[in-house]
Each structure stands twice: as C-alpha cells, then as structure tokens.
Amino acid sequence: MGNPYYMDYVPEYFYWTAEAYYGLGDYKNAKNWYLTAIDYIKQDNYFYGHPEQGLGIVSRDEKNYKEAEKWFLASIRKGFLRSYYSLSLLYEEINDIEALKKSVREGIVKARNAGNTELVQDLEKRLREAGK
Known part of the structure; x- marks a missing residue:
C-alpha cells in the first residue's frame, strides 16, 4: 500500500516551516527544518534545491561564509540557479x-x-x- 495522499505535501511543509523560522530570526530551528526538508524533497519536486539555498542564506546571515558557500553551491548543483x-x-x-x-x-x-x-x-x- 502506498503513502497516504497527504504525504505528497509534507516536503513543502518542512520547507515553509523553515522559512517561517527564518523570518522570525530563529536560525537554529530554521536550519533544522531546512535539513529535514532536504531529506524529503525529491528531484521531481518544485522545491528541489530550495532548502540548500535557505541554509546558505542563514549561514551568510550568521557570517559563516564557508558554510554559506557550500550550501549555495549544493543548491546550484541541484539545479536551483537563483542561488x-x-x-x-x-x-x-x-x-x-x-x-x-x-x-x-x-x-x-x-x-x-x-x-x-x-x-x-x-x-x-x-x-x-x-x-x-
């Protein structure tokens, strides 16, 4: 038996939860949710590469430039060219x-x-x- 229909929307939930925490300035929770989203967002999903972009932005805001560069490049490798x-x-x-x-x-x-x-x-x- 396949996954329930609502499981198709879970990856976006993880991503938007991360975005909400980022908007609140809660970088710790934002990072955790972005990392969770990475585990669930598959290549055919519109959001593929977006969580890595988010992690890059959080890292840049924290002045962790090497980490930010790593995440932006990971996002680009996944095809999210806006990075x-x-x-x-x-x-x-x-x-x-x-x-x-x-x-x-x-x-x-x-x-x-x-x-x-x-x-x-x-x-x-x-x-x-x-x-x-």
Missing part, C-alpha cells in the same frame, strides 16, 4: 570580486541555457555593478 545570485551577494560581502564575477558569468550561461531570462538580467546587472 548564483545569492552566491554573488556572499562574494560581494567578503569582497571577493573575482569569485563574484566568475560565478555570475557561469550563472548567466546556465540561466540562458535554461531559458531563465529574468535571472540572466539579474545576473548581468550584478556583473555590471561588480565592475564599478
């Missing part, structure tokens, strides 16, 4: 402009190949701003 934008903000914060430019250029290529014109525009703007 290139977050990664560029991280590199800007730590003043690593060369890494920012490199990652943004890579993100532009991948976003263009995916047909994500909005992200291409956002990343191109980041690249222009980095040149100032």
Whole structure:
C-alpha cells in the first residue's frame, strides 16, 4: 500500500516551516527544518534545491561564509540557479570580486541555457555593478 495522499505535501511543509523560522530570526530551528526538508524533497519536486539555498542564506546571515558557500553551491548543483545570485551577494560581502564575477558569468550561461531570462538580467546587472 502506498503513502497516504497527504504525504505528497509534507516536503513543502518542512520547507515553509523553515522559512517561517527564518523570518522570525530563529536560525537554529530554521536550519533544522531546512535539513529535514532536504531529506524529503525529491528531484521531481518544485522545491528541489530550495532548502540548500535557505541554509546558505542563514549561514551568510550568521557570517559563516564557508558554510554559506557550500550550501549555495549544493543548491546550484541541484539545479536551483537563483542561488548564483545569492552566491554573488556572499562574494560581494567578503569582497571577493573575482569569485563574484566568475560565478555570475557561469550563472548567466546556465540561466540562458535554461531559458531563465529574468535571472540572466539579474545576473548581468550584478556583473555590471561588480565592475564599478
């Protein structure tokens, strides 16, 4: 016998619970729920890669830059290309402009190949701003 129908919605619940805790500034609980969501969100789910992005943002807010970079890259590997934008903000914060430019250029290529014109525009703007 398969899982009850409502189990199809559990991964999103874990993700949105993490987002709620993040919004409240409760990073400890946010991280726990993001990690739980990672265990349940499968590749065919819209939210695939989102919890890693969330963990990257929490880590960046905590000034744990290596950890943030790890999570943003994990999110990108899962195909959540918006994490290139977050990664560029991280590199800007730590003043690593060369890494920012490199990652943004890579993100532009991948976003263009995916047909994500909005992200291409956002990343191109980041690249222009980095040149100032």
